[in-house]
């Protein structure tokens with residue numbers, strides 16, 4: 001598989017990248033959360049972002065669908081630059097699905113309505129079609145039988161799979177994952193990772209913040225390592241694990257792989 | 260002194276004749292108060308100073324003063340102004356009933372808007388972010404996510420406030436209204452047995468409070484189904 005990657009890369013690079021971050025900076029008060037972040041993601045690529053806690057991973061991916069506003073630099077997603085233009089923000093959000101560490105399902109709605117709400121409100125989809133779409137994606141995450149339950153009645157792993165299905169319903173071009181398995185009990189991690197691997201194999205463009213290094217090894221095209229608001233290195237998994245360039249990466253890998 | 264039980268039984272039907280007016284005051288004021296509360300809440304959380312400032316001032320004034328004083332200001336105070344007596348609102352403002360409804364509504368509006376704001380602030384930010392990420396607009400988020408969750412969160416405090424309102428309607432008796440407490444006072448003036456009569460009134464208020472509590476309790480159970488982590 002890794003043999004094919006360079007070819008695919010050259011093929012795709014003729015196309016416009018689907019996500020471009022150029023010199024992106026973001027401050028919280030006086031604190032620099034992101035400093036001169038540059039990242040280009042082509043369609044179909046899987047990017048895994050890792051780094052110590054507080055290094056700006058969440059902030060970076062949250063800038064991509066404008067849950068955070070960047071202070072300077074340029075972010076272009078699916079051909080639309082993120083500015084204060086609300087129309088472009090909505091357009092970008094329609095193309096970008098997001099999965100959060102804490103699931104963030106709508107607690108007052110049953111699983112079905114969690115999936116259909118945005119279809120009805122944003123896509124203006126008729127009720128029946130929305131229901132069919134929802135069922136299709138629930139089957140894809142292997143829990144069609146939970147459709148009439150409330151989120152609180154599901155296990156963490158099931159909730160996260162519902163959250164993935166909810167994002168997929170909108171038919172996004174890119175999926176963002178912010179530590180999707182960090183809040184899960186160990187025995188539930190694999191059921192969520194399996195769904196994500198399946199998604200990767202189907203060709204979805206993915207940017208995943210995760211410390212699941214096995215997952216990173218098997219599906220990532222590139223691993224992005226961040227520290228103190230900067231991207232320290234971007235490398236394919238082999239290179240990243242076997243031959244890390246910076247001292248900071250080495251230190252991080254030592255810490256995370258001894259666990 | 261002797262305690263005359265038969266007086267309690269004989270006075271309760273008479274007292275209940277004032278119950279209608281008590282309920283009218285309660286229902287009208289609660290309804291108007293709720294509408295006021297929603298508008299005040301929207302102003303309060305609008306993020307625009309020229310909407311927030313009046314809302315905050317309104318809440319501050321009505322939470323900071325006794326309802327009785329507010330009723331007196333409206334009923335006795337306002338007619339001192341010439342323009343009130345000649346104004347279009349005079350037919351309403353000279354009626355003690357409407358003065359009480361105004362005072363109670365303004366009070367409820369101030370309190371309930373703060374109760375609802377507590378509910379709105381209690382909605383998980385992450386859940387709203389998830390909605391934004393799906394492209395759901397700000398107003399749709401408020402209608403479909405924030406409101407239902409906030410209403411559920413506000414329910415216990417709102418029940419409390421409604422019970423307080425029920426008791427506050429008794430203040431209407433100070434401006435000649437013959438609601439339940441007003442009726443009680445006239446009976447006492449005739450029978451000179453304040454103990455039995457006021458105990459009877461107290462019992463009726465307690466039953467009302469109990470019914471409200473039960474009603475809201477059922478509503479709360481119904482609205483909390485989604486919180487129960489039960490299979491099936």
Ligand SMILES: Nc1ncnc2c1ncn2[C@@H]1O[C@H](COP(=O)(O)OP(=O)(O)O)[C@@H](O)[C@H]1O
Pocket residue numbers: 028031033051052053054055056057058059060
């Ligand atoms: N809303 C915020 N306000 C202030 N500081 C924030 C906010 N969000 C994140 N930060 C800070 O920015 C830094 C990067 O945060 P984050 O992107 O969440 O890191 P990571 O996801 O890599 O753990 C942290 O030091 C965090 O405290």
Ligand SMILES: [Mg+2]
Pocket residue numbers: 057058059178179
């Ligand atoms: Mg994070």
